[in-house]
Amino acid sequence: MSSRERQNFVKGLLFVSPWLIGFLVFTLVPVGLSLYYSFCDFSLIERDTAGKTQAIWVGTENYRQLFQDREFYRTLKNTGLYAILSLPAGMLVSIGLALMLNAPIRGQAIYRTIIFLPSLVPVVASAMVWMWLFNARLGFFNQLLATIGIDGPAWIGDKKWALPALAMMSLWGVGNTVVIYLAGLQDIPRDLYEAAEIDGAGAIRRLFNVTLPMLSPVIFFNLIMALIGTLQVFALPFIMTGGGPERSTYMYTQYLYEKAFAYLQMGYASAMAWVQLLIILGLTAFAFWTSKRWVHYQGR
Amino acid sequence: MKRSPPELDYAIRGTKSPLPQRGQVVSNRARKSLNRLSVHLGLLLCCLGFGLPFAWMLSTSLKTLDAVSPTDGAASHSIQFIPDPVVWQNYANVVTNEKLDFPLYTRNTLIIAVLAVIGNTLSSAVVAYGFAKIKFKGRGVLFSIMLATMMIPFPVVMVSIFTLFRFIGDYTPLQMLGTFRPLWLPAWFGSAFSIFLLRQFFLTLPDDLSEAARIDGCSELGIFVRVMLPLARPALAVVALFTFMGVWNDFLGPLVYLQRPEQYTLALGLQVFQSAHGGTQWNMLMAASVLVIVPVILLFFLTQRTFIQGIATTGMKG
Numbered sequence: 001m002s003s004r005e006r007q008n009f010v011k012g013l014l015f016v017s018p019w020l021i022g023f024l025v026f027t028l029v030p031v032g033l034s035l036y037y038s039f040c041d042f043s044l045i046e047r048d049t050a051g052k053t054q055a056i057w058v059g060t061e062n063y064r065q066l067f068q069d070r071e072f073y074r075t076l077k078n079t080g081l082y083a084i085l086s087l088p089a090g091m092l093v094s095i096g097l098a099l100m101l102n103a104p105i106r107g108q109a110i111y112r113t114i115i116f117l118p119s120l121v122p123v124v125a126s127a128m129v130w131m132w133l134f135n136a137r138l139g140f141f142n143q144l145l146a147t148i149g150i151d152g153p154a155w156i157g158d159k160k161w162a163l164p165a166l167a168m169m170s171l172w173g174v175g176n177t178v179v180i181y182l183a184g185l186q187d188i189p190r191d192l193y194e195a196a197e198i199d200g201a202g203a204i205r206r207l208f209n210v211t212l213p214m215l216s217p218v219i220f221f222n223l224i225m226a227l228i229g230t231l232q233v234f235a236l237p238f239i240m241t242g243g244g245p246e247r248s249t250y251m252y253t254q255y256l257y258e259k260a261f262a263y264l265q266m267g268y269a270s271a272m273a274w275v276q277l278l279i280i281l282g283l284t285a286f287a288f289w290t291s292k293r294w295v296h297y298q299g300r
Numbered sequence: 301m302k303r304s305p306p307e308l309d310y311a312i313r314g315t316k317s318p319l320p321q322r323g324q325v326v327s328n329r330a331r332k333s334l335n336r337l338s339v340h341l342g343l344l345l346c347c348l349g350f351g352l353p354f355a356w357m358l359s360t361s362l363k364t365l366d367a368v369s370p371t372d373g374a375a376s377h378s379i380q381f382i383p384d385p386v387v388w389q390n391y392a393n394v395v396t397n398e399k400l401d402f403p404l405y406t407r408n409t410l411i412i413a414v415l416a417v418i419g420n421t422l423s424s425a426v427v428a429y430g431f432a433k434i435k436f437k438g439r440g441v442l443f444s445i446m447l448a449t450m451m452i453p454f455p456v457v458m459v460s461i462f463t464l465f466r467f468i469g470d471y472t473p474l475q476m477l478g479t480f481r482p483l484w485l486p487a488w489f490g491s492a493f494s495i496f497l498l499r500q501f502f503l504t505l506p507d508d509l510s511e512a513a514r515i516d517g518c519s520e521l522g523i524f525v526r527v528m529l530p531l532a533r534p535a536l537a538v539v540a541l542f543t544f545m546g547v548w549n550d551f552l553g554p555l556v557y558l559q560r561p562e563q564y565t566l567a568l569g570l571q572v573f574q575s576a577h578g579g580t581q582w583n584m585l586m587a588a589s590v591l592v593i594v595p596v597i598l599l600f601f602l603t604q605r606t607f608i609q610g611i612a613t614t615g616m617k618g
Contacts, residue, residue: 015430018489020442023446029459033464037463044466064604076377128574138582140356172353232454277452280451
């Protein structure tokens with residue numbers, strides 16, 4: 001390194017040091033620590049004679065128990081089912097909305113605002129609103145159904161309907177994603193459409209052969225983000241159903257949260273956290289692997 | 301938001317042909333207005349669905365308890381959007397309610413939000429400048445690591461960060477658990493998302509600016525503070541805005557770290573209030589929800605353009 005390079009190196013490190021320290025303390029150490037705890041019996045409240053809490057090494061015991069834990073498989077299944085219900089629906093709805101909101105018609109500013117606003121609503125508040133809408137006797141949906149003589153289900157109070165109901169309400173918050181798709185649509189160069197048209201491509205073919213391939217990097221980005229978000233879903237089911245009825249909406253993160261802070265089994269919860277991290281990393285890696293086939297980067 | 305330019309027509313239907321043939325023009329125009337009509341219809345329908353929860357919440361929040369849940373046992377099968385009578389008093393009752401200390405929870409949320417906003421905006425700007433404008437060895441690797449950390453979900457590190465704060469409290473005089481610190485202190489080390497956003501902005505600023513200042517004998521810190529920060533004001537506003545919304549909306553963080561009711565944030569307070577007294581006073585609950593939502597919506601309308609641009613930038617990582 002020349003002196004200039006060395007100088008820049010020091011300067012650069014100084015500037016990024018806040019993040020570097022934060023990364024060490026709030027990411028790297030916790031991730032490592034939770035790997036260590038996942039091999040320990042650790043309750044956080046039992047203290048030794050010096051008044052310090054102790055983590056006792058138990059080897060792979062937590063993982064052994066975890067893989068025999070019916071609740072683990074149940075929450076895994078519920079979370080997976082929720083993802084399967086809400087992810088594809090969310091993608092279709094947000095791409096469809098973005099396409100419509102990108103059309104040159106009057107009143108787009110108003111349409112866009114209305115579609116976007118729900119994604120601003122704090123999660124607790126939207127939980128309140130939807131609990132009220134879904135209310136079995138007095139809720140809006142069942143009152144509406146009653147006017148046409150249908151006796152509606154109890155929605156989030158019915159173990160068959162609760163999970164689909166939660167997935168349905170997740171569509172209310174797609175506004176954020178729609179904005180990202182809109183930006184992506186507006187980046188597609190116009191001459192591509194002109195060329196396609198000269199070649200005789202109709203509207204449908206232009207959508208599938210120009211718009212969607214050009215949008216694929218953005219679709220890919222949103223898919224990854226949605227995947228990570230959906231697999232850690234917590235607040236909505238926790239507030240709206242508490243995991244019920246009959247644990248039909250009991251999600252992985254809620255189980256982890258309760259293991260850690262209600263049962264104080266920090267070691268067990270850490271093992272759960274690591275399994276969750278590996279699942280998310282695995283699925284993300286899989287998505288990246290398939291992306292070679294369907295994601296088209298311009299100029300690459 | 302501005303209206304989209306006409307060429308974006310192509311993005312969805314592209315019925316406009318570059319050289320319309322004689323005689324085809326009329327049918328093309330008819331088809332085009334038909335297409336427009338169907339898009340209008342589709343959007344109207346969607347907006348109706350997306351707006352309904354808002355309308356019903358507002359309507360419920362202004363109703364009497366009797367209108368919301370009839371005491372005679374039988375559910376009324378008529379949907380009434382316009383409350384009769386309109387009870388503004390519900391809002392006053394929410395704010396002065398003993399079980400849901402609205403002023404205190406608002407104050408708590410604001411304290412955390414202000415500290416997190418200042419910390420996150422400042423430190424993210426410093427780090428983003430380092431990543432954007434200083435060429436140093438290892439920069440690319442560090443930046444990739446930073447982007448990768450965005451994929452680590454909070455639940456995964458929740459337990460060990462909690463114990464970490466516990467240790468800091470045990471071994472240093474700085475108490476963490478049971479204070480607001482765990483909720484705002486991490487923000488002072490920047491966040492990957494904000495750093496990314498600001499770096500993208502700094503990259504668009506020409507290097508000549510800092511070169512000129514450097515020749516004038518300005519130090520790197522001087523360039524950052526006097527030249528770059530003032531120029532970055534719009535991007536800083538986006539970061540501040542998103543950080544504020546993040547704190548305002550956060551539920552899991554306060555749930556894990558706050559133990560005593562007098563420390564609750566609005567989000568946590570609302571949930572506790574609901575689970576303790578819920579299922580009965582829906583009009584009050586809706587009024588409280590409206591009060592939690594309004595500040596965020598107001599903030600959005602005041603800063604609309606900045607806001608949308610910020611979200612759009614997020615998608616450009618791909």
